[in-house]
Amino acid sequence: MERLVDRLVVGRLVYVLPLAALAVLTIVLLLGLQKDPRIVPSALIDKPVPEFALPPITGGRGKGLASADLGGQVSVVNVWASWCIPCRAEHPLVERLAGSSLVTVYGLNYKDEPDDALKWLNDLGDPYAEIGADRSGRVGIDWGVYGVPETFIVDREGRIRHKHVGPITSETLDGEIFPILRVLAP
Amino acid sequence: MKAVVATLTLLGAALIATTAAGVEPNEMLADPVMETRARDISRNLRCLVCQNQSIDDSNASLARDLRVIVRERLVAGDSDTAVIDYVVARYGDFVLLKPPFKPITYALWFGPVAIALIGAAAAAAFLRRRRTRDAADAGPPPLSQDERRRLEALLKDAPE
Numbered sequence: 001m002e003r004l005v006d007r008l009v010v011g012r013l014v015y016v017l018p019l020a021a022l023a024v025l026t027i028v029l030l031l032g033l034q035k036d037p038r039i040v041p042s043a044l045i046d047k048p049v050p051e052f053a054l055p056p057i058t059g060g061r062g063k064g065l066a067s068a069d070l071g072g073q074v075s076v077v078n079v080w081a082s083w084c085i086p087c088r089a090e091h092p093l094v095e096r097l098a099g100s101s102l103v104t105v106y107g108l109n110y111k112d113e114p115d116d117a118l119k120w121l122n123d124l125g126d127p128y129a130e131i132g133a134d135r136s137g138r139v140g141i142d143w144g145v146y147g148v149p150e151t152f153i154v155d156r157e158g159r160i161r162h163k164h165v166g167p168i169t170s171e172t173l174d175g176e177i178f179p180i181l182r183v184l185a186p
Numbered sequence: 187m188k189a190v191v192a193t194l195t196l197l198g199a200a201l202i203a204t205t206a207a208g209v210e211p212n213e214m215l216a217d218p219v220m221e222t223r224a225r226d227i228s229r230n231l232r233c234l235v236c237q238n239q240s241i242d243d244s245n246a247s248l249a250r251d252l253r254v255i256v257r258e259r260l261v262a263g264d265s266d267t268a269v270i271d272y273v274v275a276r277y278g279d280f281v282l283l284k285p286p287f288k289p290i291t292y293a294l295w296f297g298p299v300a301i302a303l304i305g306a307a308a309a310a311a312f313l314r315r316r317r318t319r320d321a322a323d324a325g326p327p328p329l330s331q332d333e334r335r336r337l338e339a340l341l342k343d344a345p346e
Contacts, residue, residue, distance in 0.1 A: 018308075038237070041280075042278070136251075141252070141276060147235060147248075
């Protein structure tokens, strides 16, 4: 009798286990399909910001942007360019972010012509505390930038804590960026 | 006929053009050994803009910048691994077209072999069980003398 029960249980398992494994695999793969493959996680999360010192946009205001400016307070570094259409779409939201008391927003003007960049700031408004002009794109590469716009959150210790790839929307601002800022700068 | 030849020539030229690498002549290093090393490295680095092209193939501007950096580092005396590490430090393992062999990728490397082994073991167990079962009930025992006689009687009585 005991052997019969044993055989029944083992016999069932042989059929149930592969089915269960298939179900788990299906769910994992389905979840994988929901992810956007264009979004590559940053290699720099929790690392200190790269060493850099950038001049301001030629003919523009300010003193430029350097690693020393980041840290001390929570900051956001927004990588943008005048030739980047999604940057135009996210611009009002960058302004909203800059208007909040939680954070200082800096700009990294990526591979841009100074005249175009200045015209863009003139037309749309300049939300940035300081802007570094990265004409060669070298500093962008040190930050792991692979497509503009990109937005980094840097904590008080000057470490990169979060990276958002692609334009900021009101959903990402309220659902992703502000919650992180509230944790970092209570 | 002339038109056909011209079309074919153009098609051929287009094919050659599309299979050519993204590397521009002005990026190349004068030293052929150095240039070969640079090409080998950049063939294994992913262009993050186009994702399924290497930076050697891609003509995206980021790919160009990275090709130039690869060559600069080589000229500066970096080893091949140092150059690759430089790019990986900025863009992560995803930049490598061939996934690295380390604990986080063990599932990737061993997974298929493990699944094949489990499948083979299951198939072997199933076959062995079926064979022992077949041997166990190879059919009913032969009829006894008495039974045979009864069978013959039944068959004789049966209507045609």
